[in-house]
Amino acid sequence: xxxxxxxxxxxxxxxxxxxxxxxxxxxxxxxxxxxxxxxxxxxxxxxxxxxxxxxxxxxxxxxxxxxxxxxxxxxxxxxxxxxxxxxxxxxxxxxxxxxxxxxxxxxxxxxxxxxxxxxxxxxxxxxxxxxxxxxxxxxxxxxxxxxxxxxxxxxxxxxxxxxxxxxxxxxxxxxxxxxxxxxxxxxxxxxxxxxxxxxxxxxxxxxxxxxxxxxxxxxxxxxxxxxxxxxxxxxxxxxxxxxxxxxxxxxxxxxxxxxxxxxxxxxxxxxxxxxxxxxxxxxxxxxxxxxxxxxxxxxxxxxxxxxxxxxxxxxxxxxxxxxxxxxxxxxxxxxxxxxxxxxxxxxxxxxxxxxxxxxxxxxxxxxxxxxxxxxxxxxxxxxxxxxxxxxxxxxxxxxxxxxxxxxxxxxxxxxxxxxxxxxxxxxxxxxxxxxxxxxxxxxxxxxxxxxxxxxxxxxxxxxxx
Ligand SMILES: Cc1cc2nc3c(=O)[nH]c(=O)nc-3n(C[C@H](O)[C@H](O)[C@H](O)COP(=O)(O)OP(=O)(O)OC[C@H]3O[C@@H](n4cnc5c(N)ncnc54)[C@H](O)[C@@H]3O)c2cc1C
Numbered sequence: 207x208x209x210x211x212x213x214x215x216x217x218x219x220x221x222x223x224x225x226x227x228x229x230x231x232x233x234x235x236x237x238x239x240x241x242x243x244x245x246x247x248x249x250x251x252x253x254x255x256x257x258x259x260x261x262x263x264x265x266x267x268x269x270x271x272x273x274x275x276x277x278x279x280x281x282x283x284x285x286x287x288x289x290x291x292x293x294x295x296x297x298x299x300x301x302x303x304x305x306x307x308x309x310x311x312x313x314x315x316x317x318x319x320x321x322x323x324x325x326x327x328x329x330x331x332x333x334x335x336x337x338x339x340x341x342x343x344x345x346x347x348x349x350x351x352x353x354x355x356x357x358x359x360x361x362x363x364x365x366x367x368x369x370x371x372x373x374x375x376x377x378x379x380x381x382x383x384x385x386x387x388x389x390x391x392x393x394x395x396x397x398x399x400x401x402x403x404x405x406x407x408x409x410x411x412x413x414x415x416x417x418x419x420x421x422x423x424x425x426x427x428x429x430x431x432x433x434x435x436x437x438x439x440x441x442x443x444x445x446x447x448x449x450x451x452x453x454x455x456x457x458x459x460x461x462x463x464x465x466x467x468x469x470x471x472x473x474x475x476x477x478x479x480x481x482x483x484x485x486x487x488x489x490x491x492x493x494x495x496x497x498x499x500x501x502x503x504x505x506x507x508x509x510x511x512x513x514x515x516x517x518x519x520x521x522x523x524x525x526x527x528x529x530x531x532x533x534x535x536x537x538x539x540x541x542x543x544x545x546x547x548x549x550x551x552x553x554x555x556x557x558x559x560x561x562x563x564x565x566x567x568x569x570x571x572x573x574x575x576x577x578x579x580x581x582x583x584x585x586x587x588x589x590x591x592x593x594x595x596x597x598x599x600x601x602x603x604x605x606x607x608x609x610x611x612x613x614x615x616x617x618x619x620x621x622x623x624x625x626x627x628x629x630x631x632x633x634x635x636x637x638x639x640x641x642x643x644x645x646x647x648x649x650x651x652x653x654x655x656x657x658x659x660x661x662x663x664x665x666x667x668x669x670x671x
Contacts, residue, residue, distance in 0.1 A: 251292035258303035268384035279411035281353025287633030321352025340367035358408030360629035362459035365586025378418035382660035436518035459492040460586030474542035548596040555628030575611035
């Protein structure tokens with residue numbers, strides 16, 4: 207914010223809108239809202255506000271529009287592409303007070319929630335009603351549902367159940383100009399005009415602020431089997447993913463982890479796990495459903511299908527605790543890598559059958575540019591998270607060679623029919639690469655859409671493009 211007098215007035219106006227207790231300018235709070243989980247980036251905002259109604263957000267956006275002040279919507283700050291970073295300073299709108307589950311409509315298999323509800327809290331709230339919200343990003347213990355939609359988040363269960371966007375029927379959104387709209391209707395079919403609901407999803411807080419969400423839900427599958435299968439060859443583990451699916455089994459999760467990924471996660475969690483020296487990767491496979499006999503048959507079938515590969519002894523989670531421990535290993539890989547080294551995480555995605563080609567290519571490109579990568583991800587969706595770790599690389603090599611290597615990896619993804627982000631979004635850090643994946647015309651159309659929604663470019667500027 208430029209002039210001191212104007213800044214003071216805006217501070218006072220914001221307090222009138224949300225109340226004195228919900229406007230912050232102290233350094234500690236500004237720092238807390240200056241970063242997310244993306245690398246080590248930090249941008250201090252001028253002001254943090256914590257509204258709790260759409261009308262308050264509308265008034266904030268009108269005020270900021272009038273003064274051309276940048277506004278950054280923020281969920282839980284678990285993003286991995288820097289979407290919630292206030293790179294232009296200005297006002298951060300935290301959605302943390304939008305934390306109410308408003309209605310669980312068992313008759314219609316639907317629920318209406320505010321967008322600051324934590325993903326796992328929502329999942330657990332619908333289970334006693336016999337209902338199921340499958341999308342489960344590994345950050346589900348802290349990420350918000352609104353953040354999930356803004357990033358079009360996925361997660362392990364996407365291989366069977368699809369991603370967050372597949373469960374959204376209708377959204378309440380506050381537009382950058384302050385109007386409050388509903389994007390659709392609470393129905394399973396809707397052929398009424400353009401699909402504004404899906405346009406908002408994945409728009410990374412650049413087109414509007416999501417305040418309420420109407421989800422569709424499924425019946426809850428009460429049983430599951432979880433297996434950790436060791437492979438001697440990482441490429442064979444990737445190949446096995448498609449073999450399982452082509453063999454007619456539809457697992458509810460099919461996750462790939464290179465040896466380092468699982469080892470680092472075990473060390474991070476202080477879990478002891480004995481991985482024989484010749485094992486280079488694991489698949490974490492889950493099947494779920496109603497009938498345990500059917501699930502046992504599916505697990506046996508998976509074992510038969512992968513017997514053609516050079517595998518070690520699978521570990522099957524017998525108790526709820528053992529299953530949870532296996533999942534913990536997978537869910538904490540990201541945190542483990544972060545605690546180990548400076549890193550860059552790429553969120554590549556290719557058609558599933560191309561996964562072994564991608565993995566081989568990543569390692570080859572890494573050798574060419576001199577970097578090490580730790581790969582893992584939602585292999586059932588062809589989604590490979592490539593964590594490039596700095597280790598003892600010089601700063602100069604890290605800044606130059608790694609960027610060249612990333613461009614080559616993204617080029618490879620696109621040449622295989624894939625793209626540069628499957629679920630983390632483009633945000634701030636992937637912007638330099640977007641034209642590897644999108645044509646100039648597509649980017650021009652997207653910029654046009656942004657202009658229609660946000661003529662003054664106040665909402666989350668410097669993101670995506
Ligand atoms: C350990 C770890 C594991 C992860 N695992 C996964 C995974 O398995 N799958 C996956 O997809 N992602 C994963 N992520 C990434 C991240 O958790 C997701 O992108 C998540 O959806 C972000 O939600 P958030 O509430 O933290 O959003 P934030 O990080 O706060 O914001 C993300 C973006 O959404 C916008 N935004 C937030 N709320 C709103 C709103 N109400 N209206 C409009 N825009 C909004 C912000 O402006 C920003 O652009 C992981 C992250 C970590 C740290």
